[in-house]
Amino acid sequence: MSRPDSNQNNIGLTTAHHHPQSQSAFVTGLTSSNYNPFLVRLGTQLSPPFMSRTNLQIRCAAALNEIVYFVDSNNRISAADMVDRRITPIPRSEQVQNDLKRGEQIMAVGVTEQRHFRGLCKRGQQLRFLDIALDNLAEPIILREIVN
Amino acid sequence: MRLSDAVPTGERSPPRADTTWLAKGIKRSTTWIRNPFRQCRRRSSISGSASQTSQGTAHPVLPDAMYLFRFSSSAKAILSWGKNENFIVRYKPDEDDGEGIPLRAKDSICDAAEGQGRIVMVVHRKGEGFTLLVVNTAQLDHPPHNENINMTEIFLGDSGGPPPLCLAISATSVAAIGFGTTVVLISLNEAQERLDVIIPLPPGDWDPRFQASSFSADGESFVVSTQIRSRTSASAYDDQVLTFVWPARGPPGQQPTMARLSYCQMPTVSLVFLFWYRCLGLTAIRTISA
Numbered sequence: 001m002s003r004p005d006s007n008q009n010n011i012g013l014t015t016a017h018h019h020p021q022s023q024s025a026f027v028t029g030l031t032s033s034n035y036n037p038f039l040v041r042l043g044t045q046l047s048p049p050f051m052s053r054t055n056l057q058i059r060c061a062a063a064l065n066e067i068v069y070f071v072d073s074n075n076r077i078s079a080a081d082m083v084d085r086r087i088t089p090i091p092r093s094e095q096v097q098n099d100l101k102r103g104e105q106i107m108a109v110g111v112t113e114q115r116h117f118r119g120l121c122k123r124g125q126q127l128r129f130l131d132i133a134l135d136n137l138a139e140p141i142i143l144r145e146i147v148n
Numbered sequence: 149m150r151l152s153d154a155v156p157t158g159e160r161s162p163p164r165a166d167t168t169w170l171a172k173g174i175k176r177s178t179t180w181i182r183n184p185f186r187q188c189r190r191r192s193s194i195s196g197s198a199s200q201t202s203q204g205t206a207h208p209v210l211p212d213a214m215y216l217f218r219f220s221s222s223a224k225a226i227l228s229w230g231k232n233e234n235f236i237v238r239y240k241p242d243e244d245d246g247e248g249i250p251l252r253a254k255d256s257i258c259d260a261a262e263g264q265g266r267i268v269m270v271v272h273r274k275g276e277g278f279t280l281l282v283v284n285t286a287q288l289d290h291p292p293h294n295e296n297i298n299m300t301e302i303f304l305g306d307s308g309g310p311p312p313l314c315l316a317i318s319a320t321s322v323a324a325i326g327f328g329t330t331v332v333l334i335s336l337n338e339a340q341e342r343l344d345v346i347i348p349l350p351p352g353d354w355d356p357r358f359q360a361s362s363f364s365a366d367g368e369s370f371v372v373s374t375q376i377r378s379r380t381s382a383s384a385y386d387d388q389v390l391t392f393v394w395p396a397r398g399p400p401g402q403q404p405t406m407a408r409l410s411y412c413q414m415p416t417v418s419l420v421f422l423f424w425y426r427c428l429g430l431t432a433i434r435t436i437s438a
Contacts, residue, residue: 065365
């Protein structure tokens with residue numbers, strides 16, 4: 001579940017997720033500084049996480065089991081595996097980035113049990129609903145206007 | 149019906165409250181508020197300034213008033229509200245249908261979440277303090293003929309305390325409301341057990357600035373992360389993020405209860421599940437403060 005978001009950018013910490021089986025956590029912040037979002041039990045040695053071209057200015061995230069899906073400040077949608085401590089972009093993330101208009105931001109995200117990534121995109125007063133089937137690449141990306 | 153059409157309009161009927169006091173100091177009441185949304189008419193356009201419905205009632209333009217958004221835990225609905233607004237909109241993208249839920253006139257929404265068939269809202273009620281409002285979504289999906297919304301109210305505390313910083317709902321129907329140094333856990337069942345957990349901050353005078361929390365998908369654990377800054381030095385370098393996790397379930401074979409959680413307060417469990425991570429530097433704080 002994502003944290004509620006606003007137009008304001010004066011946000012530090014934004015979301016926190018935990019995977020009890022692996023005893024690891026994933027914490028995000030809307031900050032330009034570098035930080036390691038992966039947390040493990042105190043005293044456990046951390047190896048550097050694998051992060052693929054992802055910035056960590058994260059406004060919103062949603063978890064499905066051990067995977068946390070999040071959106072960075074460039075509207076790049078990535079998946080963070082709390083077990084393997086890997087961050088990789090989801091399939092077709094680049095297409096979504098291209099489909100979004102200039103100045104449009106994904107303000108809230110969610111993931112259904114059927115593994116559909118959903119987002120709410122805001123640009124000024126315009127709201128659009130985003131739906132991506134994570135497992136079926138043949139299924140078209142939905143980017144539908146809610147409020148124009 | 150689109151999201152913008154769901155803004156409630158019209159006069160609210162006076163709430164009829166049946167208030168009782170529970171032994172644990174939780175004010176419990178059931179309030180019926182008329183939902184004017186069902187009398188709304190769809191507008192032909194939602195752009196521009198306030199428009200008129202066929203009933204002659206003015207709509208606010210949605211994005212100006214509504215700028216906070218949150219998906220439900222199933223991602224089947226989106227909650228939208230504005231700071232200091234006394235109504236919330238629930239939009240179901242699969243049906244392209246939205247519905248406005250009005251609150252009392254003196255309520256302003258601090259935070260809201262949906263999960264386990266419930267909408268949970270933390271509101272600040274003028275002159276009274278913070279209250280948790282719980283709405284069963286079944287009555288929204290299958291409305292009764294009287295068009296009233298049954299809402300449960302749980303009193304959280306007076307206005308003198310800090311404002312809530314985060315809200316989460318577990319798969320076991322427990323709501324967690326973070327007030328910075330304290331997290332209030334309330335079961336959403338009939339008993340409404342309550343547990344106030346103190347977050348063990350390091351020695352010093354700390355100011356909780358931001359807080360985020362969530363339950364694991366199976367409800368087995370709860371994580372709360374708090375960004376704090378020292379009140380004494382007030383330096384950006386002092387910002388720290390403390391994350392605590394504790395199990396919400398008992399040993400195998402035992403049913404999880406709120407009583408179990410009372411034995412798993414953070415100071416004890418933190419010895420096992422303490423995460424301490426300093427993640428924000430000067431650059432970040434300047435950005436945040438800008």
